[in-house]
Amino acid sequence: MPALAVGSDEHKATFCRVFVDTFHPYEVREVEWPALDADELARLRALPFWHEAVGSERTAAARVAAMADVEPDPVLREAIAMQAYEEARHADLVESLMRHYEIAVPDAFPQKPRDAEWGFLRMGYGECFDSFFAFGLFRIAADSGIFPRPLVQRFDGVMQEEARHILFFANWVAYRGLQLPYHLRPRFLVRRGLGASVQALARARTAMEMRDGTVNDDNFTMQVPPELGDVTLTKLAQICLDENERRLAPYDDRLLRPRFVPRLVRWALRTGGRNANGAAPDAAG
Ligand SMILES: [Fe+2]
Numbered sequence: 001m002p003a004l005a006v007g008s009d010e011h012k013a014t015f016c017r018v019f020v021d022t023f024h025p026y027e028v029r030e031v032e033w034p035a036l037d038a039d040e041l042a043r044l045r046a047l048p049f050w051h052e053a054v055g056s057e058r059t060a061a062a063r064v065a066a067m068a069d070v071e072p073d074p075v076l077r078e079a080i081a082m083q084a085y086e087e088a089r090h091a092d093l094v095e096s097l098m099r100h101y102e103i104a105v106p107d108a109f110p111q112k113p114r115d116a117e118w119g120f121l122r123m124g125y126g127e128c129f130d131s132f133f134a135f136g137l138f139r140i141a142a143d144s145g146i147f148p149r150p151l152v153q154r155f156d157g158v159m160q161e162e163a164r165h166i167l168f169f170a171n172w173v174a175y176r177g178l179q180l181p182y183h184l185r186p187r188f189l190v191r192r193g194l195g196a197s198v199q200a201l202a203r204a205r206t207a208m209e210m211r212d213g214t215v216n217d218d219n220f221t222m223q224v225p226p227e228l229g230d231v232t233l234t235k236l237a238q239i240c241l242d243e244n245e246r247r248l249a250p251y252d253d254r255l256l257r258p259r260f261v262p263r264l265v266r267w268a269l270r271t272g273g274r275n276a277n278g279a280a281p282d283a284a285g
């Protein structure tokens, strides 16, 4: 197939159509949670991220809905509103699981951001980080049985929806940067850079807190449960890279892929490997 010109109407039509055509319909109220044995239930309740997960999904839903509200283009708005629906459904799904298995549910609901574009940019880059690491951690947790096997398939669908979200975001951000009138492009470029930097710095801080043993509840996908202690960071990074590629593989290969986080992780792997071998650190570091 001929390449897509990024920023063209065909590019927009394609990344929106891929998103809308791969929607998976289901209602949370129809989900039947399986019975878990005592060990599985204990492992489920011990997972450290439920509280943060439901909060993150509610925040994502509010931010994406705010962007859908201000998007004048009906094709983009349909896709963004669908993402907002999916984020709200993720929050409802996690909440439903927590209630069913008697895990305390937080009652805070975020406000819609006043600056919709900034909220969407920050959220999008945040998802690019969180989804990348969630893909790998989910694979390890599912294979090891730490995540109860009867629930794997249900949450595999959530992971795949997150893959669609970051694919959409990577294309939206490139499209928007080229569609804006010339005088507004530098401002958008700065906001893109800031959005990515804010999220990268937050994850770097979490990584340092993990190293120092002071990690808090933020950036939950960066937390590795202690049961996974025998997974080295290098192995985790490789699994995340492989899973990221696998999850994004089914979609039209003319679309842009989220590249920022995989590149950062590949660079860290190369730099870490060289430093561990006693070679000079990468000049870029
Ligand atoms: Fe989500």
Ligand SMILES: [Fe+2]
Pocket (backbone or CB within 6 Å): 060, 087, 127, 161, 162, 165
């Ligand atoms: Fe998402």
